[in-house]
Ligand code: HEC
């Protein structure tokens with residue numbers, strides 16, 4: 001239990017310390033970025049299994065997304081329009097480097113794919129984050145909570161498929177702890193911008209469902225009951241993730 005608290009502490013500090021940025025709707029950017037992350041992971045994972053077609057497809061996805069974001073108005077995202085040229089320059093780099101990775105994949109040149117991946121991360125992703133995300137304090141705590149939900153779910157699923165029940169239990173436990181942190185009134189208000197108490201109460205109800213099912217997954221994992229694990233994961237998605245998204249996302 002103690003180990004959990006120390007692990008959650010930085011998240012708590014971040015969640016309480018960072019208010020939502022003005023009135024800007026960052027959601028389209030958040031979604032585009034989760035897509036960026038998924039495509040970047042996919043390049044590495046596909047390369048590892050020698051699937052060059054999938055590497056090329058992921059690189060193409062990164063290229064097209066950068067192109068699309070370049071058409072967006074930066075002031076809608078809460079940035080100073082004076083920074084538009086710099087913002088676009090990083091996107092242009094993402095476009096060019098992804099294009100290079102795509103061509104390397106067609107030649108099945110794994111070394112040049114690896115080089116391209118390193119270049120993409122440092123010159124496009126990290127450089128833009130340093131200048132736009134970090135400097136302007138744009139790390140949305142709601143995104144942090146949600147990405148940690150996604151990784152816990154992946155851990156549970158992987159454990160289930162590998163027959164590794166301790167991995168399942170660990171994933172369920174961290175999802176439950178994160179859900180409990182998220183249930184605190186000040187966190188719901190500051191991270192999800194819900195100012196009405198009645199809305200926070202509804203939001204919390206979905207979290208309690210999510211936590212209840214996660215606890216069931218953990219119990220079932222300690223007994224090694226794979227069918228019950230799967231049923232509880234399904235219920236967690238339906239009564240937790242999907243239900244709350246339907247109302248609040
Ligand atoms: C042109 C600027 C720019 C480029 C290029 C860029 N990002 Fe981002 N990224 C941002 C900004 C601004 C945010 C903060 C928005 C938010 O948190 O919702 C962000 C947020 C993220 C997040 C959300 C994580 C979190 O905890 O908030 C991920 C993941 C991410 N970027 C991945 C990537 C990857 C991978 C690449 C490169 C393939 C990339 N980004 C390229 C500007 C950029």
Ligand code: HEC
Pocket residue numbers: 027030031034140142143146147149150153192203204206207210236237240241242244245248249
């Ligand atoms: C109690 C409510 C609630 C629950 C439960 C919940 N979410 Fe979310 N989720 C949200 C809200 C609100 C947003 C939009 C946040 C924002 O953009 O500020 C969101 C956004 C997301 C996003 C970011 C992409 C997008 O479309 O904005 C992902 C990914 C996500 N949730 C995954 C999950 C998963 C997986 C679960 C279940 C394991 C889950 N969520 C459970 C409320 C919830």
